[in-house]
Amino acid sequence: MDAATIDATVRFVPNRQHSWIGRLFDNKSFLVFLCMLPTIGLLVVFLTYPLGLGLWLSMTDTTIGQRGEFIGLENFWSLFDDPVFWGAVWYTIFYTAVATAGKFLLGLWLAMLLNHHLPFKAFIRAIVLLPWIVPTVLSSIAWWWIYDPQFSIISYVFVNVLHWRETYFDFLGTPWPARWSLIVANVWRGIPFVAITLLAGLQTISPSLYEAALLDGATAMQKFRRITVPLLMPILSVALTLSVLFTFSDFQLVYAITRGGPFNSTHLMATLAFQRAIPGSQLGEGAAIAVAMIPFLIAATLLCFFGVGRRKWQQGGDND
């Protein structure tokens, strides 16, 4: 890196006479404006404006192909009396809570396993990330096939190999097994991200702390509780915030495996919003469901962010 920088510096031709364009670009405000323009432009048009538009749509009776009229909070009142909506709210919370707990417990365990000196460590670390890299929909289709009622490989193992059961599992045909099946698939997909992130955190913990604890006669459990967990907290809170946020707003996995069925029992708020808005063409009602997600998202973010541990550097400041 050093050689490259010196090389780059030496190759400068001292040039006092910049063209007017060069001088314009030396004007800092102009340069800032120019540099921020594409980002701010794209984000305002395709992110901020749609957020506002979503709020407006949720208070209209817009359908596909027809401009709606303002109807106030009517969409929300009708959702309030809609058992399917409340079922989706309940399952979204349940799904987020259980899947996040599973991901973090197993992810932390995997991170601690990977933190040992292992043969082929880099290779193991690389392949362990695969579930996270591969498009969610495509791995979800694989899970769908694994959960097949007639040809499920899990059922085959339980019935024909281990002889623990007489009949095949009905993974996706009845509400509760379907709910748990989706959670398992989500945990499977989420473990790598948590594990690799926490592994990075574990590697920053100085080994001398563990040596000191060992000399003082600390047990493995004490070392874990008094050294590992507190020092992991900062990175844990960031990973937790992101994970909760993206699990809560999950769409792909449920849409690919069950599409909300059986009997609407596995609808997340996102899949229900899609269902009502695009195939059902009730854009206003779909937007209202999406807007209803916002308070939950804000509450979850604040809870994880401030509840678990707050550090200055999470907001882009210095690490101290």
Added chain:
Amino acid sequence: MTSLAGTNTAETDTAGLLAEELEEGLAKSTRDDPEYLSWDSKARRTITVYIPLAIFVIVLLFPFYWMAITSIKPDYEMYDYKQFTPFWVHSPTLANIKKLLFETEYPRWLMTTMGIATAATFLSVGASVLAAYAIERLRFRGAQHVGLLVYLAYLVPPTILFIPLATLIFQFGMFDSPLALILTYPTFLIPFCTWLLIGYFKSIPYELEECALIDGASRLQILRRITLPLAVPGLISAGIFAFTLSWNEFIYALAFIQSTEKKTVPVAILTELVTGDVYQWGSLMAGSLLGSVPVAIIYSFFVEYYVSSMTGAVKE
């Protein structure tokens, strides 16, 4: 712990772990390893580290194995568990893959996805470099706040945006056009890439730019000749991230694209290949596998960049 020693031999001789362990033991005895200070016996290590790790790896990789093995099974094997053990394939066939490539529009979907992902990646990385440079290096007033706003944009999930975006796309006349995806993907790519590149620019010494300023370079020359060349690893990882994220994107592609030939791979597999009541699992698995291969290849080339920048991005 003595009771565990008895089970040790049975556990280890299965996977050939013993040899690796011996090798590692030798390597470890020469290292000053804090773990080795404890009473870390081989038996204990096998029970607490290798076996759980093996289970993790098997569970995490099994769906891919299952995907791969299903995609090369002939139909009569796939649905007959009594005669053929499902874990292995007896007479592998390329029929499923052939059917996918020649009887569906799969190659076209692949090209479309590739094109959209590439365009969105270039657009986002370009915009992010400029934004990250301005936020981190030009140090204008309020730069911290702008950085925070961009970070907050990352926290807005696409699932609450797609309905208003669909109406917006319709008004712009971009419905059912790849342009709709190329322009909307940056909403989640730019915040991520900017965040990553800000972290990267931080690691480049500011003094280098000051030297160049003293030598009479203009700001643009500095960006082009000093900052960007030094930020190439950061740019590569931002590019990989952006490419994989746009390859994996689903909900916008599902909502904004209607005609069969313009669909992206994840959407097309789910909406075009899943037809009727009888699922063609062979072709479905082949399609999923082929759709995963491009990201897996890119990822395998740059895995070190990927892991370090992922952890780096979180730490920043």
